[in-house]
Amino acid sequence: xxxxxxxxxxxxxxxxxxxxxxxxxxxxxxxxxxxxxxxxxxxxxxxxxxxxxxxxxxxxxxxxxxxxxxxxxxxxxxxxxxxxxxxxxxxxxxxxxxxxxxxxxxxxxxxxxxxxxxxxxxxxxxxxxxxxxxxxxxxxxxxxxxxxxxxxxxxxxxxxxxxxxxxxxxxxxxxxxxxxxxxxxxxxxxxxxxxxxxxxxxxxxxxxxxxxxxxxxxxxxxxxxxxxxxxxxxxxxxxxxxxxxxxxxxxxxxxxxxxxxxxxxxxxxxxxxxxxxxxxxxxxxxxxxxxxxxxxxxxxxxxxxxxxxxxxxxxxxxxxxxxxxxxxxxxxxxxxxxxxxxxxxxxxxxxxxxxxxxxxxxxxxxxxxxxxxxxxxxxxxxxxxxxxxxxxxxxxxxxxxxxxxxxxxxxxxxxxxxxxxxxxxxxxxxxxxxxxxxxxxxxxxxxxxxxxxxxxxxxxxxxxxxxxxxxxxxxxxxxxxxxxxxxxxxxxxxxxxxxxxxxxxxxxxxxxxxxxxxxxxxxxxxxxxxxxxxxxxxxxxxxxxxxxxxxxxxxxx
Numbered sequence: 001x002x003x004x005x006x007x008x009x010x011x012x013x014x015x016x017x018x019x020x021x022x023x024x025x026x027x028x029x030x031x032x033x034x035x036x037x038x039x040x041x042x043x044x045x046x047x048x049x050x051x052x053x054x055x056x057x058x059x060x061x062x063x064x065x066x067x068x069x070x071x072x073x074x075x076x077x078x079x080x081x082x083x084x085x086x087x088x089x090x091x092x093x094x095x096x097x098x099x100x101x102x103x104x105x106x107x108x109x110x111x112x113x114x115x116x117x118x119x120x121x122x123x124x125x126x127x128x129x130x131x132x133x134x135x136x137x138x139x140x141x142x143x144x145x146x147x148x149x150x151x152x153x154x155x156x157x158x159x160x161x162x163x164x165x166x167x168x169x170x171x172x173x174x175x176x177x178x179x180x181x182x183x184x185x186x187x188x189x190x191x192x193x194x195x196x197x198x199x200x201x202x203x204x205x206x207x208x209x210x211x212x213x214x215x216x217x218x219x220x221x222x223x224x225x226x227x228x229x230x231x232x233x234x235x236x237x238x239x240x241x242x243x244x245x246x247x248x249x250x251x252x253x254x255x256x257x258x259x260x261x262x263x264x265x266x267x268x269x270x271x272x273x274x275x276x277x278x279x280x281x282x283x284x285x286x287x288x289x290x291x292x293x294x295x296x297x298x299x300x301x302x303x304x305x306x307x308x309x310x311x312x313x314x315x316x317x318x319x320x321x322x323x324x325x326x327x328x329x330x331x332x333x334x335x336x337x338x339x340x341x342x343x344x345x346x347x348x349x350x351x352x353x354x355x356x357x358x359x360x361x362x363x364x365x366x367x368x369x370x371x372x373x374x375x376x377x378x379x380x381x382x383x384x385x386x387x388x389x390x391x392x393x394x395x396x397x398x399x400x401x402x403x404x405x406x407x408x409x410x411x412x413x414x415x416x417x418x419x420x421x422x423x424x425x426x427x428x429x430x431x432x433x434x435x436x437x438x439x440x441x442x443x444x445x446x447x448x449x450x451x452x453x454x455x456x457x458x459x460x461x462x463x464x465x466x467x468x469x470x471x472x473x474x475x476x477x478x479x480x481x482x483x484x485x486x487x488x489x490x491x492x493x494x495x496x497x498x499x500x501x502x503x504x505x506x507x508x509x510x511x512x513x514x515x516x517x518x519x520x521x522x523x524x525x526x527x528x529x530x531x532x533x534x535x536x537x538x539x540x541x542x543x544x545x546x547x548x549x550x551x552x553x554x555x556x557x
Contacts, residue, residue: 001171003148006164006179013161014181018044018139019362021159021185023146023198025049026058027122027344028330029191030129031072031351032358037136039359045138046183048162050145052549054130055123057193057528059222059308059557060344061254061264062122063087063114063237067382068348073132081128083118085259088235090114093292095242100292109412111339111390114237119256119264121556122344143549147180149188149198156368157325159184160198163545168473186367187358188326191351194309195530197545199332208319208328214432215317215334216394217309218250219531221284221503222266223462224304224556225297232261233296239341240293241405244286249273250397250404253287254341255296262303262556263296268310268341270394271433271501271535275443279500280531281307282448285456294455304557305462307503307529312394313338313346315387316428321350321375325368329354335383339390339412346383353377388422395427437537440495459505463525467553468504470546476523477546478506478532485540486519494537501535503527527552 007013020036022029025047033045051057066083069076076083092103092112130140147163159182166177190199194217203209240253250270257263267284287293313336321328329335330347337346357374361367378384392411397404411423451457470477480486490496491509496519498507504525509517528551533543 001173006173010173010177010179013179015184016046016181017184018046019186020045020358021183021188022047022191023160023188024191024193024196024332025054025130025140025142026126026191026193026330026347027129028332028347028351029189030054030126030133031068031348032189032191032329032355033133033138034072034129034136035352035355036358037133037138039355040362041137043359043362047133047138047140048144048146048160048183049140049142050545050548051142051551052553053127053142054140055126056553057551058123058126059220059306059554060122061222061256061266061341062120062344063117063256063342064120064122064125065117065342065345068345068352072348072352079132082124083120085119085235087114087117087119087237089237091236091238093238093240095240095290095292097243098291100290107413109408110416111393111408111412112239119235119237119258121258123554123557125344145545145548146198147545149201150182150184152325152368155324157188157323158368159188163547165547167475169475171475174473186362187371189329189354190326190332191329192332194311194331195534196332197543199328202323202326202328203319206320206323208321208323212319213314213317213429215319216270216272216312216429216433217534218268218270218312219280219307219503219529220266220268220310221280221307222264222305222557223302225263225265225300225302226261227263227297227300229261231296231298231300233257234259238296243290244283245401247275248400249275249278250394251283253293255293263300264557265293265297270312270397271309271531272398272431272436274436274438275446276437276440276494276497277443277446277500279446279448281459281503285451286449288455297455302457302465304555305465306552306554306557307527307531309530309534311336311338311343313343313387314391314394315384316391316426321378322370322372324370327354327371327374335387337387337390339393339408346387349381349383350378353381385422392423392425392427395429398429433534434537434539437494437497439493459503460525463504463527466527467555468525468527468551470524470526470550472524474547476521477544478521478523478526479542479544481540481542485538487517489538490536491517498532498536498541501531503529503531507532
């Protein structure tokens with residue numbers, strides 16, 4: 001049954017009205033709420049979050065630049081913010097299959113300098129931000145997924161409808177069915193993170209990306225370890241380039257030492273990779289076996305696992321961020337500095353800028369118009385200048401690994417040395433990530449080593465550590481436009497890449513009737529990374545929101 005049929009039978013939906021509705025309790029959404037309540041304590045603000053609690057779905061490295069959070073909450077230290085481990089040193093390593101070469105400190109580009117930053121669990125930071133927001137009177141509803149955008153008769157956004165609960169796999173309401181509710185606002189802010197389900201729809205509906213470069217993404221796969229006390233180096237930040245990437249694929253590793261013997265490490269691969277035989281999960285597992293990486297974690301215990309798509313963050317690809325009745329903030333828009341491997345400070349700042357446009361609009365009695373002051377403020381902000389400085393970082397790597405490394409050195413090291421703040425040239429991209437795959441017969445197969453269960457692990461055992469759970473009887477939230485395409489096109493032409501690019505084992509090709517293969521979707525494994533929605537070469541897979549509260553529950557990540 002579709003939504004209208006359900007409303008006709010069970011409706012109307014219950015509705016709640018607010019000044020501002022915010023979708024997503026991440027750094028951007030919570031910063032929007034906090035800043036708005038600072039400026040207008042009387043404003044009614046609600047934040048809905050599809051995770052079981054704020055922070056449950058948050059995944060990031062993370063080394064955090066405190067600039068934005070200091071602007072938002074100058075006394076964050078006194079308030080007990082979980083920014084506890086300052087960065088104590090940086091290593092930038094170039095890996096060969098068996099060795100490594102450390103970049104001398106004086107040659108390290110400015111984008112890899114982390115002095116003054118903190119190694120954090122971003123999930124813990126988000127939980128703390130949620131407490132600050134609630135202390136100001138913000139209502140936060142965890143476990144509620146925004147399933148649909150609601151529009152008024154003029155075509156402006158008037159709010160969102162939360163997803164229905166208790167639907168069965170066959171698409172019919174079950175005994176415990178509960179109709180979603182409407183959250184209506186004078187303005188609605190979307191802060192869903194990279195490749196937001198509703199943000200994608202809004203960009204298409206209002207043509208917000210018209211005249212912009214196509215957005216591109218990477219996948220970040222992360223683990224949390226507890227290491228031997230002798231290997232702990234609190235505050236040490238390590239970035240790697242080179243092996244195991246052997247072609248022109250953009251990729252690199254990170255390894256950050258927290259306090260309490262914890263180490264967070266992971267691997268990032270651009271989703272414009274060409275070889276359909278590549279498995280980002282397997283690349284990350286074999287990267288850990290390199291002596292330079294293994295030395296940090298050997299003898300330790302793996303505690304957590306997760307994966308998430310990441311914006312590449314070029315301002316050339318930033319869509320228009322406002323439309324009638326609402327705005328995009330954080331990674332839902334694409335605010336991220338890929339060169340610095342940092343997005344939390346950009347998310348917080350973008351949320352603040354949006355709130356500073358919302359407050360006067362509400363004071364003037366406006367509603368459901370365009371908050372033009374928000375993008376204008378971004379253009380005048382330090383965040384715009386920062387992103388402008390690094391606007392070519394990922395695009396140089398599209399011209400090859402050597403060119404990428406060379407021009408990163410020129411733009412991030414040489415130009416600042418001679419007093420040039422940002423590159424005098426701008427690169428552009430026209431190809432979307434899903435268009436990059438070669439046919440399988442034009443690419444070399446990749447033989448990955450079997451996991452040893454000590455340093456490297458299998459996929460399903462990894463997903464177990466993400467604490468992922470979905471109500472099994474609900475309809476699959478990973479939908480296909482055409483059920484024949486996975487076998488007839490993806491398997492036949494590209495050797496079934498969905499079985500490899502998914503870091504959670506959601507997709508597998510199994511023998512069907514008369515030994516004909518079919519695609520099996522194990523939706524209960526999904527960690528909500530959005531990789532399939534981005535990388536599927538036929539764009540046949542569409543990620544939609546499952547029931548609220550489902551998905552991963554990341555602890556300490």
